[in-house]
Amino acid sequence: MSQGAGDIKRRIKSVKSTNKITKAMELVSAAKMRKAVNKVLATRTYADLTWELILHLLKKVDIKHHPLFRENNPASTGVKNVAVILIGTNRGLCGSFNNQLARKVVASIQLHHPETVSTDIITMGTKVRDEARRMKLNLIADFPKNDITQDSNVVRPIVNLIFKDFVNQKYDKVFVAYTDFMSSLRQIPHVKQLLPFSTEIDERLGHIIHEKEVSQKADLNKISEFIFEPNQAEILNNFLPRLLEVQLYQTVLESEASEHSSRMFAMRNASDAAQEMVSSLTLVYNQARQANITAEIAEISAGASAAV
Amino acid sequence: MDKFKLKIVTPEKVVLTDEVNQLSVSTTSGQITILPHHLPLISQLAPGEIIVKHQNKAESLMAVFGGFIEVLPEEVIILADRAEYAADIDEKRAEEAKQRAEEALKEQHLDSEQFAMLSATLEKELNRLKVARKYKQKGIRNLQ
Numbered sequence: 001m002s003q004g005a006g007d008i009k010r011r012i013k014s015v016k017s018t019n020k021i022t023k024a025m026e027l028v029s030a031a032k033m034r035k036a037v038n039k040v041l042a043t044r045t046y047a048d049l050t051w052e053l054i055l056h057l058l059k060k061v062d063i064k065h066h067p068l069f070r071e072n073n074p075a076s077t078g079v080k081n082v083a084v085i086l087i088g089t090n091r092g093l094c095g096s097f098n099n100q101l102a103r104k105v106v107a108s109i110q111l112h113h114p115e116t117v118s119t120d121i122i123t124m125g126t127k128v129r130d131e132a133r134r135m136k137l138n139l140i141a142d143f144p145k146n147d148i149t150q151d152s153n154v155v156r157p158i159v160n161l162i163f164k165d166f167v168n169q170k171y172d173k174v175f176v177a178y179t180d181f182m183s184s185l186r187q188i189p190h191v192k193q194l195l196p197f198s199t200e201i202d203e204r205l206g207h208i209i210h211e212k213e214v215s216q217k218a219d220l221n222k223i224s225e226f227i228f229e230p231n232q233a234e235i236l237n238n239f240l241p242r243l244l245e246v247q248l249y250q251t252v253l254e255s256e257a258s259e260h261s262s263r264m265f266a267m268r269n270a271s272d273a274a275q276e277m278v279s280s281l282t283l284v285y286n287q288a289r290q291a292n293i294t295a296e297i298a299e300i301s302a303g304a305s306a307a308v
Numbered sequence: 309m310d311k312f313k314l315k316i317v318t319p320e321k322v323v324l325t326d327e328v329n330q331l332s333v334s335t336t337s338g339q340i341t342i343l344p345h346h347l348p349l350i351s352q353l354a355p356g357e358i359i360v361k362h363q364n365k366a367e368s369l370m371a372v373f374g375g376f377i378e379v380l381p382e383e384v385i386i387l388a389d390r391a392e393y394a395a396d397i398d399e400k401r402a403e404e405a406k407q408r409a410e411e412a413l414k415e416q417h418l419d420s421e422q423f424a425m426l427s428a429t430l431e432k433e434l435n436r437l438k439v440a441r442k443y444k445q446k447g448i449r450n451l452q
Contacts, residue, residue: 046317049385053350053378152319229337229351238352239376246319 005288012281019274025093026267033184033260035148040181040253047246054197054243057236060226067167068240069197079172080117082109083140083162084191085248087178087255088128090145094263097179097187098128102135104189105177113173120171122158124252149256152249159245166195178251179258185265187258194247197240310344311363313383316370316391323391324368330361331384333377342384349379353388355435357442369394371439373432390432394443397436406433 084105088098109119121137123129125145132139143158162174174195180188228235309329316324332341334356342349358370375388409430413423 042321043319045322046319046387049315049317050387053376053385053387056378056380057350225348227347227349229335229340229349235350235352235376242376249319 005285005292008281008285008288012278012285015274015277015281019271019278022267022270022274026264026271029260029264029267032148033257033264036253036257036260037181039149040250040257043246043250043253047250050243050246053239057226066236066240068163068195068244079113079115081120081171082113082116082118082173082175083120083122083165083171084109085122085158085162085174085176085194086124086128086132087145087176087252088123088125088131089255089259090126090147091263092127093266094259095266097259097262098125098131101128101177101179101189102131102137105175105191106135106137108191122161124158145252149249149252152245155245155248155252159241159248162195163241163244171195176248176251178255179262181254181257181261184261187262192251194244197243309363312342312344312346314360314386315383316358316386316388318375318388318391323370323388323393324360326360326362328360328362332357332359333372333386335377342379345381346379346384348381349377351377353377353386355431357394357435357439358386358391369439369443371397371436373435392436394439397440397443399437399440399444402433402436402440406430406437409433 086101086105088101105121109116119138120140121132122141122143123132123139124143126142129139129142141161143154146154162171165171166174173193175191176194177189177191180190182188311327311329314324314326314328314331315322330341330343332339334340334354335351336354337351339356340351353372353375355373356371358368358372360368360370362368370391370393372386372388373390375386375391378385378387409426413426413430
């Protein structure tokens, strides 16, 4: 057999083993995605009820003066300093996931706050950190991220950091950039305002399938006044950071679901491409083999006719 | 008998939703019992126990760690950091966890942050242990 056919055979073999790896990674990502989706769903009730509590409070007591609700800068002076938390991935092989997220951040800052003087970036996940560095964004902190986040403790350091800086008026606004998990086929990078708190429930966050649940709202008119124990200030000071934590935790979970599903699709595409490559290489291999045989027969028959 | 809706949720799952007659929780300002038609109240939970009296006279005992309680006219919502049924607590493992936390606390070279975290762990495990033992002694019937 000629050298050419042997080479092709080797290539087929290597493509086939790559195919096996991508196939396995696809299955692993699918399993991780399911897990992450379940986690988002499990946290949703808690997050919704937390928001409802805040809404109840807003109707009954004036908490606008609390530092986390106050806009640090009146609209006239504009938003000068903002911080953006980017929630990305630790690993690659998930298409343009991190790149899209970073670009979305730059685009939305330019669009909504053109007057912004400085934008500080906090990242979570090594790949998105590298991406931010490549885009020459002003990176101030990077937090480690797990593959599957177990509980809300992982976001606590970030909450502490932005909480302190926001209360000290270092930032006028704090955003979080995450990838919204619409379905396993569709994930959209999304930038959401974290601080100051807006008083609207976010319909997107945590609502994976974006169905609207009709829940019975408590009749607020019946409530004359809330009793706070031990007192209002203490409750708010403890509760609002917790709310922040819950929101951030949810964005992390959503990002995780998106990450795994986009990796799953990247791997599926790779598997398909590998299979296509194998079949076209097999064709070339067979042609080369056939050409070999034909050449050999020609040689033999030429030798035979010469002998006669 | 009068009843009210009770929801106990943690970030991980919904622990309980039911219509109940009575609820006792420990807040940072002391143990409180909530009966139907309680005034609207918002308070912070302390590590402690939750006792729920269900409509069929059965009681549930839970260990709870941190969180908030919101009392509305017909509904009570407990947003706990962690809550588990007493029956689900593995007493032996809770005991081990407590000992580990105690030993770690005795060690020196702890910075204040580590110390605070370990104290919190210890407090949590002590509470779980207490609730688990109480459950065992009284044999409170548990609804699952």
